[in-house]
Each structure stands twice: as C-alpha cells, then as structure tokens.
Amino acid sequence: MLSIRFEQAKSLKAKPEDDKLGFGKYFTDYMFMMNYTAGKGWYDPRIVPYGPLVLDPACVVFHYAQEMFEGLKAYRVEKTGQIQLFRPDKNIERLNRTNKRMCIPQMPPEDVLQAIKELVRVERDWVPHSVGTSLYIRPFIIATDVHLGVHPSKNYLFCIILSPVGSYYAAGINPVKIIVESEYVRAVRGGTGFAKVGGNYAASLIGQEKAEELGYAQVLWLDGIEHKYIDEVGAMNVFFVINQEVVTPTLEKGNILPGVTRASCIDMLRSKGYTVSERKVSIDEVVEAAHTGTPNEAFGSGTAAVISPIGELNVNGEKIIINKNEIGPISQMLYDNLTGIQWGRIPDTFHWIEPVC
Numbered sequence: 001m002l003s004i005r006f007e008q009a010k011s012l013k014a015k016p017e018d019d020k021l022g023f024g025k026y027f028t029d030y031m032f033m034m035n036y037t038a039g040k041g042w043y044d045p046r047i048v049p050y051g052p053l054v055l056d057p058a059c060v061v062f063h064y065a066q067e068m069f070e071g072l073k074a075y076r077v078e079k080t081g082q083i084q085l086f087r088p089d090k091n092i093e094r095l096n097r098t099n100k101r102m103c104i105p106q107m108p109p110e111d112v113l114q115a116i117k118e119l120v121r122v123e124r125d126w127v128p129h130s131v132g133t134s135l136y137i138r139p140f141i142i143a144t145d146v147h148l149g150v151h152p153s154k155n156y157l158f159c160i161i162l163s164p165v166g167s168y169y170a171a172g173i174n175p176v177k178i179i180v181e182s183e184y185v186r187a188v189r190g191g192t193g194f195a196k197v198g199g200n201y202a203a204s205l206i207g208q209e210k211a212e213e214l215g216y217a218q219v220l221w222l223d224g225i226e227h228k229y230i231d232e233v234g235a236m237n238v239f240f241v242i243n244q245e246v247v248t249p250t251l252e253k254g255n256i257l258p259g260v261t262r263a264s265c266i267d268m269l270r271s272k273g274y275t276v277s278e279r280k281v282s283i284d285e286v287v288e289a290a291h292t293g294t295p296n297e298a299f300g301s302g303t304a305a306v307i308s309p310i311g312e313l314n315v316n317g318e319k320i321i322i323n324k325n326e327i328g329p330i331s332q333m334l335y336d337n338l339t340g341i342q343w344g345r346i347p348d349t350f351h352w353i354e355p356v357c
C-alpha cells in the first residue's frame with residue numbers, strides 16, 4: 001500500500017460549466033506523481049498542485065519517445081452522487097503490457113489503482129454532474145534519464161492528471177464520417193500498435209490532418225503490410241455488422257489497441273445472443289457488403305468516444321453511406337447499456353464497476 005503525501009494548493013480553480021467541457025480542455029487542481037530509479041523502485045508517491053513539469057531538455061522522452069499513457073473515466077452516479085470507475089483493472093493490465101514493450105518497469109497494479117482512486121477522491125467535486133459527462137483520467141509515464149545514448153532509461157516519472165469531459169466528438173452520439181487512409185500506416189506487425197504509446201498517435205497525425213481537411217472526423221487505418229485489412233480508427237476500435245454477424249478486427253497480429261470498451265462491447269453483445277467474430281476484416285469485404293445492401297451498421301468504440309456510429313466511410317473516393325447515416329440499433333443498444341452501467345442507471349451484472357467514494 002502506498003503512503004501518499006499531499007501538498008495543498010494555494011488556490012483552487014473555477015470549475016467550467018458542464019456544457020462547455022468538450023474533451024481534454026480543462027484540468028483539475030491536483031495531479032499524482034511518483035518517481036522510479038533502477039535499483040530503488042517506485043518512490044515518493046504524492047498528490048501535488050497541478051502545474052508544469054520542469055525537465056532537463058536532454059531527457060530520453062523528448063528524443064526517443066520512451067513513454068506510455070492510459071485513459072479511463074470516473075463517472076458520477078446520477079441518483080446517489082457516488083463516483084465510480086469502469087474496469088480500471090483492464091487499463092492497469094494494459095499499462096503493464098505497454099510498459100513491457102517500451103522497456104519501462106512494471107508497476108504494482110494495486111498501487112496504480114490506489115493512486116487513481118485517491119486522486120479522484122481528492123478531486124471528487126470535479127466529476128461533472130450532467131448526463132454524458134465524466135472525469136477523464138490520464139495516467140502516463142515518461143523516461144527522465146538525462147543522456148542522448150539510445151538505451152532504456154533508468155529513471156521515470158509516473159503522473160496522473162484529470163480532465164472533466166463531455167463528448168469526444170462534437171457530434172456526440174450522432175454518426176461520424178470516417179475516411180480510409182490509403183497512403184500512410186499507423187502500426188506494423190511486431191511494432192507498438194497494441195501498446196498505448198504517444199508514437200502511435202504521432203504517426204497517425206498526418207492522416208488525421210488529411211482527413212480533417214476533407215471534412216472527416218477520423219481515419220480508418222489499414223494493416224501496414226498488405227494495406228488490405230482493417231486495423232482501427234486511431235482513437236477507437238471498430239466494429240461492422242455484416243449479414244447478422246458483428247465483426248471486429250482480431251488482436252492476434254499485435255497491431256491493434258486492445259480497447260477496454262472493445263472487450264466490453266464483445267462481452268455485452270455475446271451476453272445478448274449476438275454472434276461476434278474477432279477476425280481479419282478486409283476493406284474489400286466492407287465495400288462488397290455495402291454494394292449488396294450491408295454493412296447494416298458500423299461503429300467505433302473507445303473510452304473517450306464511448307460508442308460512435310459511423311455514418312459515412314470514404315474508401316478511395318467512394319462514399320459509402322451506412323445505415324442511412326443514422327444510429328443503428330446495435331450501436332444504440334451498446335451505448336445505452338455501457339453508459340447505463342457506467343453512470344449507474346442499470347445494474348452492473350458484469351461486475352465492471354469499481355466504486356471510489
């Protein structure tokens with residue numbers, strides 16, 4: 001069990017209105033920090049006033065991107081005002097899988113959970129009240145060795161920051177337009193696609209910029225080898241409903257992020273009797289299905305985005321309209337059930353909820 005010291009802020013910030021939140025624009029009064037040094041382990045866990053980090057410009061993270069992050073949310077139960085997390089154990093397992101890939105030391109899962117819960121407890125008044133809002137939790141680790149040799153760092157900083165959020169997309173749960181990226185790739189087999197690292201997102205920015213210039217919300221990434229199989233949408237995993245089968249790209253090749261919302265969608269769908277296949281899904285299969293009247297539905301899933309129906313898919317200039325650009329019944333069912341559990345509106349029969357306070 002961590003013994004977390006607390007440093008009081010001199011003044012507290014004014015909290016934003018719930019309807020102005022957007023995503024990731026505001027940050028709370030405090031953050032959690034803890035250091036690591038090889039031979040000593042993780043030490044000095046502390047909750048301190050939120051503020052800038054002072055780092056040497058030669059820190060490994062700035063040059064070789066040895067870092068990782070996670071994303072989860074704290075929700076306020078509408079009736080009781082209680083605050084709860086959704087499957088934090090899954091984020092913490094993924095954190096350690098990412099750390100392994102990035103040569104960052106493992107963290108005791110119970111310490112990470114304790115740190116998250118204590119910070120959220122301190123910042124409980126920042127968990128917004130309005131429907132669809134939550135407190136986004138962003139743990140991250142950076143390599144802080146001061147040297148320019150390319151080696152794993154011996155020193156790290158673990159931080160957790162918090163941001164009250166509304167919808168990730170301006171469109172909310174309304175369908176988004178997605179464009180298939182035909183030139184660049186986000187991840188390759190054997191690379192870091194399965195890990196939650198900034199480099200994956202940095203590699204995706206050029207496609208994202210192109211997409212936005214053309215009026216699309218995000219990019220659908222294809223595999224890095226054949227440029228044929230669907231990977232993910234960068235900030236979301238992706239599902240298609242084709243001929244009564246719900247399909248989502250398999251995680252087997254290690255180039256897709258194993259999303260907690262993705263896994264929860266699969267469990268939820270199977271519990272309701274849907275056939276869900278985790279398999280290779282080629283972009284040709286989706287185009288062909290579109291020409292014969294399906295896919296009936298497509299949607300993205302993610303912590304930030306929750307469930308985001310895809311209304312239009314642009315494949316090499318061909319605009320495929322899915323489900324008349326409307327929210328489909330499966331997307332709606334998943335959205336209602338996941339958010340129902342997260343905000344405590346429906347019973348948590350899956351035991352996904354971790355109460356905080």
Ligand code: COI
Nearest residue numbers: 071072235302303304305
């Ligand atoms: C999340 O859904 O938590 C993510 O990390 C996506 C994101 C990069 C905003």
